[in-house]
Structures are given as structure tokens and as C-alpha cells.
Amino acid sequence: MVSAREVIDLLSQPELLENFGEELPLIDHLVQTSEVLWHDSGDCELAVAGLLHDLGWWTGSNESQHASEGSRLVRELGFSERVGQLIGLHVTAKRYLVRTDPRYWGRLSKESRATLVEQGGQLALDEVKRFEASPFFDDAVRLRLADDMAKDPHRVRGDIEKFYPIIAEALERAH
Numbered sequence: 737m738v739s740a741r742e743v744i745d746l747l748s749q750p751e752l753l754e755n756f757g758e759e760l761p762l763i764d765h766l767v768q769t770s771e772v773l774w775h776d777s778g779d780c781e782l783a784v785a786g787l788l789h790d791l792g793w794w795t796g797s798n799e800s801q802h803a804s805e806g807s808r809l810v811r812e813l814g815f816s817e818r819v820g821q822l823i824g825l826h827v828t829a830k831r832y833l834v835r836t837d838p839r840y841w842g843r844l845s846k847e848s849r850a851t852l853v854e855q856g857g858q859l860a861l862d863e864v865k866r867f868e869a870s871p872f873f874d875d876a877v878r879l880r881l882a883d884d885m886a887k888d889p890h891r892v893r894g895d896i897e898k899f900y901p902i903i904a905e906a907l908e909r910a911h
């Protein structure tokens with residue numbers, strides 16, 4: 737299992753300062769996602785899922801695989817099954833919301849609209865039912881909605897050190 741310090745170091749790598757298709761650096765997007773979730777829920781695992789949800793990009797995954805690759809990575813680091821599942825479902829949640837919420841399309845960024853087809857398009861009805869039955873359904877949707885809100889290129893990123901206790905608590909919960 738990694739330490740919270742190692743996760744902060746991982747997030748401090750210069751590669752995360754690069755944009756990833758959106759108009760802001762990947763680290764800013766991750767921080768903004770996590771801030772929304774932490775503010776709204778106070779749930780350290782959900783906040784950490786937000787903070788690490790796009791790590792799959794970093795290891796060179798493609799559109800359709802970055803969620804499952806990110807899920808695998810965080811479990812390998814020692815985070816819980818729940819953190820892994822939430823990350824693994826963040827593309828499914830997008831495909832679900834496109835299918836079930838007519839207003840959702842308007843909330844998606846240009847980039848996110850463009851990648852939908854490659855990610856499998858909207859969910860089929862049987863997939864909708866299966867996803868709704870998942871014990872991770874509510875939180876996966878929350879993560880996704882925070883993800884979509886977290887793309888402000890003008891918001892100043894604070895010190896990521898503030899996530900240290902949240903990461904440490906999430907790691908502790910996994911064991």
C-alpha cells in the first residue's frame with residue numbers, strides 16, 4: 737500500500753500539468769472534481785475517487801479504457817474496492833446520464849461530447865437497469881456530475897497538500 741505522501745508526490749508529477757483534451761491541466765481538473773465532492777459530501781473515499789478518477793489517462797489509456805485502467809491503478813495503490821468501483825464507473829455514469837437525463841447533454845464539455853461514441857455511446861436499456869442496481873450507483877453519478885463541473889480553466893488551484901488528510905483517511909479505510 738502507498739502512503740498519502742506518495743499519492744501527493746504522484747499528483748505532483750509534471751505530466752499532470754499538461755492539458756488532456758480539455759482547456760485546463762489534468763491536475764486542476766482532478767483538484768476541482770475532488771473539491772466539489774468533498775464540499776458536498778465530506779466523504780473521503782468519494783473525494784479521493786474524484787482526485788484520482790482520470791489517472792488512467794496518464795498511463796496512456798484510450799477513451800474506452802481509461803476508467804477501468806484508473807480503477808485497476810487505484811486498487812493497486814491500496815485504495816478500497818469502493819474507490820476503485822467509483823472510478824471504474826465514471827464513464828458508465830456519463831453514458832447513463834446521456835440516456836436518462838435530457839438536460840445532461842447541455843452540461844457536457846465539447847470534448848466530453850466528442851468522446852461519447854468512442855466510449856460506447858449511451859447505455860442500452862438493460863445496461864441502465866444493471867447500473868441502477870449497482871450499490872455504487874448514487875455515488876458514481878455524483879462523481880460524474882462533479883467531473884463535468886470541474887473544468888474551469890480560470891479557477892486558481894490551491895496547494896494539493898490540503899488533500900493529505902483526506903487521502904490518508906481513505907487509505908486507512910481500505911485496511
Ligand SMILES: [Fe+2]
Pocket residue numbers: 765789790883
Ligand atoms: Fe474527468
